[in-house]
Amino acid sequence: MLKINAKHVNPFVEAAMRVVTQITGIEVRRGHLSYKPKAEPSYGVSIIIGIYGYLTGQIVYSLDGTLAERLVDKLLDGKSPQEKKIMFLDALGEVANMITGNATSLLNQRRDQVLNITTPAIAAGTNLSVHLVPKPALVLGLITQYGPIEISIAVEEKETLQETDSVEGLLSEA
Amino acid sequence: MGKRVLVVDDANFMRMVVKDTLMPNGFEIVGEATNGVEAVSKYNELKPDLVTMDITMKVKDGLEAAREIIAADPNARIVMVTALGQEKMLLDAIALGVRDFVVKPFTKERILSAVEKALL
Numbered sequence: 289m290l291k292i293n294a295k296h297v298n299p300f301v302e303a304a305m306r307v308v309t310q311i312t313g314i315e316v317r318r319g320h321l322s323y324k325p326k327a328e329p330s331y332g333v334s335i336i337i338g339i340y341g342y343l344t345g346q347i348v349y350s351l352d353g354t355l356a357e358r359l360v361d362k363l364l365d366g367k368s369p370q371e372k373k374i375m376f377l378d379a380l381g382e383v384a385n386m387i388t389g390n391a392t393s394l395l396n397q398r399r400d401q402v403l404n405i406t407t408p409a410i411a412a413g414t415n416l417s418v419h420l421v422p423k424p425a426l427v428l429g430l431i432t433q434y435g436p437i438e439i440s441i442a443v444e445e446k447e448t449l450q451e452t453d454s455v456e457g458l459l460s461e462a
Numbered sequence: 463m464g465k466r467v468l469v470v471d472d473a474n475f476m477r478m479v480v481k482d483t484l485m486p487n488g489f490e491i492v493g494e495a496t497n498g499v500e501a502v503s504k505y506n507e508l509k510p511d512l513v514t515m516d517i518t519m520k521v522k523d524g525l526e527a528a529r530e531i532i533a534a535d536p537n538a539r540i541v542m543v544t545a546l547g548q549e550k551m552l553l554d555a556i557a558l559g560v561r562d563f564v565v566k567p568f569t570k571e572r573i574l575s576a577v578e579k580a581l582l
Contacts, residue, residue, distance in 0.1 A: 311567045363475070379475040385518065386566045389545025393565075396548045403548065407472055407520055 296343065297321075297426055299394035300387065300439050304430055307386045308437075312362035319429030319436065327425035327440035332356075332413065335384040338406035339392065345423060345443030347391075349384045355435035356380055356412070381408035387439075464488040465581055468508060470501040470524065471516040471543065476566070480514050480543065483570045484577065498522025502530050505538070512581055514573075515560075517544040517551070525555060532559040539580045543573065 305316045329350030337347045351359075356376075363379045364372045385408050392403040425442035467489050471477045481491050493508045495501040497519045505513060513531065517524040524542060531538045540560045547565035555563055561580035564573050 307567055375475045375478070378473050382473045382475050382566075385473070386545045389518075389547065389566065393547040400550060402546075402551050402554075405518055405546065407518055 296395060296443055296445075297428065297441060299391040300347070300441060301428055301430070302394060303387045303390035304428075304437065304439060307383065307390055308359070308432070311383070311386070312359055314359065314362060314432050314434065316437070317431045319431045321429070322427045324425050324427050324440060326422050327427075327442040329440070330438050331436070333380065334411045335381055336409045336411075337384055337388045339388070339403055339443055340406070341403035342401055342446050343395075343403055343443045344446060345441075347384075347388055348425070348438075348440040348442070349387070350438040350440070352435050353412070355432060355437065358434040359383065377410045377412060380412075381410045384408050384410075464490040465511040466490050466492040466508070467577070468493045468495065468501070468504055468510040468513045470495040470498075470513060470519075470527070472496050472519040473516075476516065476543075480573065483573055487574055489577070498524060498527030498530075501527040505531050506534070512539045512541065512577060514541050514543045514564075514577070517542060517546055525551075525558070528555065528560055529558055541573075541576045541580050543568070 301318055308314055308316045327346060327348045329348055331350045331352040333351050333353060333356045335349040339345055339347065360372055360376050360379050364375060388405050392405060396403055423442040425440040428439040428441065430437040430439065467484055469477050469480050469491055477494050485491060492510050493504045495504045499522045501515065515524040515528055524544065528540050531540065536559065541562045541564060542555050542560050543564045543566065545566045552563045562576040564576050
């Protein structure tokens with residue numbers, strides 16, 4: 289049975305809701321929480337960010353193309369279609385970067401340590417194969433008026449896994 | 463003439479946001495860099511009045527680049543603009559001599575305030 293600490297999950301929900309709403313004006317609601325044996329993305333646009341420090345692993349953001357276009361439209365309001373096209377993936381990567389960065393700040397209770405993140409790796413389109421570290425993930429569903437966002441959290445604590453909750457416990461809370 | 467600013471961020475989108483905030487407010491963007499190595503090189507070449515610096519970048523991160531710039535020029539004025547807002551990271555940056563620390567996403571008022579204060 290996967291053991292994971294609830295405090296590793298909720299900061300991502302809070303950060304995603306705050307960041308997306310602040311920079312795009314699009315409202316985000318919390319959806320279902322589920323489990324996957326591997327953090328494979330469900331939709332056509334995927335952004336992968338690594339976390340390292342006393343937590344290690346990957347965060348995989350996944351959303352469909354329509355929502356991705358809406359987000360970029362809002363982020364680059366006033367820019368030309370050509371500029372939006374050029375910066376499409378870059379802007380989405382930055383949104384994921386902000387969510388992950390803000391989440392690490394929220395979950396970092398150890399003030400003498402830091403959690404670092406990698407630059408985002410972004411994939412978009414059909415028939416893409418995304419290679420991920422084969423770790424189980426808790427999958428957070430977020431809902432917007434333009435479509436869902438899926439955040440797969442596959443992180444492990446380096447030290448002892450005390451104060452943990454079971455996946456079943458987390459699922460029953462969601 | 464406006465104060466001369468070097469904008470460092472690996473994301474084209476974020477460099478655009480910073481430029482679009484600073485330029486209408488009288489700042490001159492004299493250069494851009496996409497990683498820490500470029501940042502140090504362009505700082506030495508351009509001698510800007512101020513640098514806005516991301517942290518998470520490939521090749522060399524923003525904290526390391528800030529350390530090198532300040533070691534060579536203790537009067538360098540650097541404002542970190544980053545998604546990472548952890549307390550220890552902030553304290554480490556301030557200890558390096560960084561003037562301020564702006565966490566993304568930011569408002570235009572926040573980054574303008576940080577830049578203007580750093581230039582006082």
